[in-house]
Amino acid sequence: MAETANDLRTLRQSREWSQGRLAQEMGVSRQTINAIETGRFDPSLPLALRLARVFGRTVEEIFALKE
Amino acid sequence: MAETANDLRTLRQSREWSQGRLAQEMGVSRQTINAIETGRFDPSLPLALRLARVFGRTVEEIFALKE
DNA sequence: ACGTTATGACAAGTGTCCTTGACACGGCGC
DNA sequence: GCGCCGTGTCAAGGACACTTGTCATAACGT
Numbered sequence: 001m002a003e004t005a006n007d008l009r010t011l012r013q014s015r016e017w018s019q020g021r022l023a024q025e026m027g028v029s030r031q032t033i034n035a036i037e038t039g040r041f042d043p044s045l046p047l048a049l050r051l052a053r054v055f056g057r058t059v060e061e062i063f064a065l066k067e
Numbered sequence: 068m069a070e071t072a073n074d075l076r077t078l079r080q081s082r083e084w085s086q087g088r089l090a091q092e093m094g095v096s097r098q099t100i101n102a103i104e105t106g107r108f109d110p111s112l113p114l115a116l117r118l119a120r121v122f123g124r125t126v127e128e129i130f131a132l133k134e
Numbered sequence: 135a136c137g138t139t140a141t142g143a144c145a146a147g148t149g150t151c152c153t154t155g156a157c158a159c160g161g162c163g164c
Numbered sequence: 165g166c167g168c169c170g171t172g173t174c175a176a177g178g179a180c181a182c183t184t185g186t187c188a189t190a191a192c193g194t
Binding site for chain 1: 180181182183184
C-alpha cells in the first residue's frame with residue numbers, strides 16, 4: 001500500500017515534467033495534455049497506451065471507467 | 068502457455084457471440100464492432116475499457132500499440 | 135520592473151469515432 | 165428455390181480528439 005497515486009497529473013509531477021515536456025514525449029500538443037488532465041476530454045486509445053507505458057502503469061490504472 | 072489469443076475477434080468467437088450481440092453488450096452499433104475487428108479504426112478509450120472488462124483482459128492485452 | 139516558465143482556456147479547423155440506413159455476399163435450413 | 169443470419173462495406177451526418185494560434189494569470193529569478 002501507499003503506492004503513488006495514478007492520476008495523470010500526479011504521475012507527471014512525480015517525474016517533475018511540465019505539461020509541455022510530457023506532450024513532446026507523447027508526440028501531442030501541450031493543450032492536449034492539459035485537456036486530459038483537466039478532464040475536458042479522454043485521450044485516444046493509442047495516446048492512452050503511450051501514457052500508460054511511459055509511466056509504467058496499465059491503462060486501467062490511470063484511466064478508470066466512470067460508473 | 069497455450070492461452071487463448073487476445074484479439075477481439077477471437078475473444079468474441081470463443082464466447083460464440085455475433086458482432087451484433089457484442090455490440091449491444093457494449094452499447095455501440097454492429098458496424099462499430101466490425102470496424103474495430105477489421106482494423107478500420109481504434110475504439111475510443113471508454114469502449115476499449117468496456118471491451119477489456121467484458122472479456123476479462125487488460126486493455127494492453129487486447130489492443131497493442133503497433134510498432 | 136522585467137522576462138521567463140507553467141498552466142488554463144478559448145476559437146477555428148481537421149481528422150477520427152460512431153451513428154443510422156442501406157446494399158451485397160456466403161452459408162445454412164427448409 | 166426461398167428466407168434468415170452473420171458479415172463486410174459504403175454514405176452522410178454528429179460528436180469528439182487533436183491541431184495551431186492566441187490570450188490571461190500566477191510564480192519565479194534577476
